[in-house]
Amino acid sequence: MSEMENPHQLMQFLQQFEKMYNLVRVVDPLAKRVISITGCSAEMIEDSICYEFWEKNSHCANCVSMRAANENDTFVKIEYNRDKIFMVMATPVILSGRTYIVEMLKDVSETGIVPDLKGKSVEEINQIIESLNQAAITDELTQVYNRRFINEKLPIDLYAVVLNGSVLSAILIDIDDFKQINDTYGHSMGDRVLQKVAGILKNNIQRKGDWVARYGGDEFLVVLPDADLKNARKIAERIRQQVEQETFELRGGTVSTTISCGVSSANPEDGSSAVDFFDRLDQKLYQGKHSGKNSISS
Incomplete structure (x- = not known):
């Protein structure tokens, strides 16, 4: 990660990429705001939201800038807007002790980096790009979000709690005696249980903004x-x-199981980081597991 003492150094850093990319911008990955760099200060541009460039109404589910910030490394993704395909390279920088992301956007429409787009409509191209990006944050077995999505999305949702003066709750769920299911009935049955439990979870979150991940x-x-x-x-x-009421079936065999849950909430006064909040959830789940399983602890 590059560390800059002042905005002037950052400006000099960005100028190195002027000929390499079509657009270079600085983003606050949590606030989702584009940063204005002047000779003496770095400020958010009022009403300049990073995802507006992609003509979206909300932030990207597969946010490359959040991943760059979380993992302190440079990452690349493909995005699409205004009939052009862009390669987005996101790299973290430190400015006055705070982490920002430099996003370098390069038009790669004619390079063939995303194949089979010739003759496709705008809607079809959007669907192809969206499928590529969704695959990166989806658990292949259960088709819910994956661990990477948790790392990128949970900090944003907790930031919104403070920003909007709202509340957020979460449920951490563990399948009781899952190892025994695998050992007794085989991993195929274990996979079946995971898939069915994931389906039950998805069916119980119907509101916009709710999400489930493995x-x-x-x-x-x-x-x-x-x-x-x-x-x-x-x-x-x-x-x-x-x-508890579900029966899981595979090749004539059946099994039943239960779950334990830890439940916790965050409010603006908490100021909890994603790590702290998850630790609270984990502690609640631990309490539930050791009070008899098939339980809810909050």
């Missing part, structure tokens, strides 16, 4: 913006009951 192994995370702890517990209980 954290890893047999753990899932459900995030509920604008939901308080009471409503989150209701959703968790509904999910718990549905999993």
Whole structure:
């Protein structure tokens, strides 16, 4: 990561790329704002939102700038707007002790980097690019979001809690005795259980902004913006009951299982980082698992 003492140094840094890319901009990855660099200051440009360039109404699910910030490295993705395909390279820089992202956008429409686009309509091209970007943040087995999406999305949702004076709740879910299912019935049955549980989770989050992701192994995370702890517990209980009543079948074999849930909420006064908030959820889940399983702890 490059470290700049002042905006003048950052300007000199950006000028190196003027001939290499069609557009170079500086972005605050959490606020999703484009930064204006002057000779003595770095300020957000009022009403300049990074995703407006892509003609979208909300931030990208596969946000390359959040990934660059989280992993302190440079990453590349493909995006599309105004009949052009862009390669976006995002690299973190430190300016006055704070992390920003330099986004370098290069028009690669005629390079063939994304094949089979000739003769496609704007809608078809958008769908192809969106499919490529969605694949990067989707768990292949369960078709819910993956761990990478959690790392990129949860900090943004928690930032919105502080910015908007709202609330957010989340449910961390663990399948009870999942190792025993794998050991007794085989990994194919274990995969079947994961897929069905993921389907139950998706069916119980219908509001815009709610999302579910596979954290890893047999753990899932459900995030509920604008939901308080009471409503989150209701959703968790509904999910718990549905999993308990479900029968999982594979090649004539059947198995049943239960889940344990940890539930927690964040409000503007918390000021919790994504790591702190997830730790609270994990502690609640741990309490539930050690109080008899098939339970909800909040």
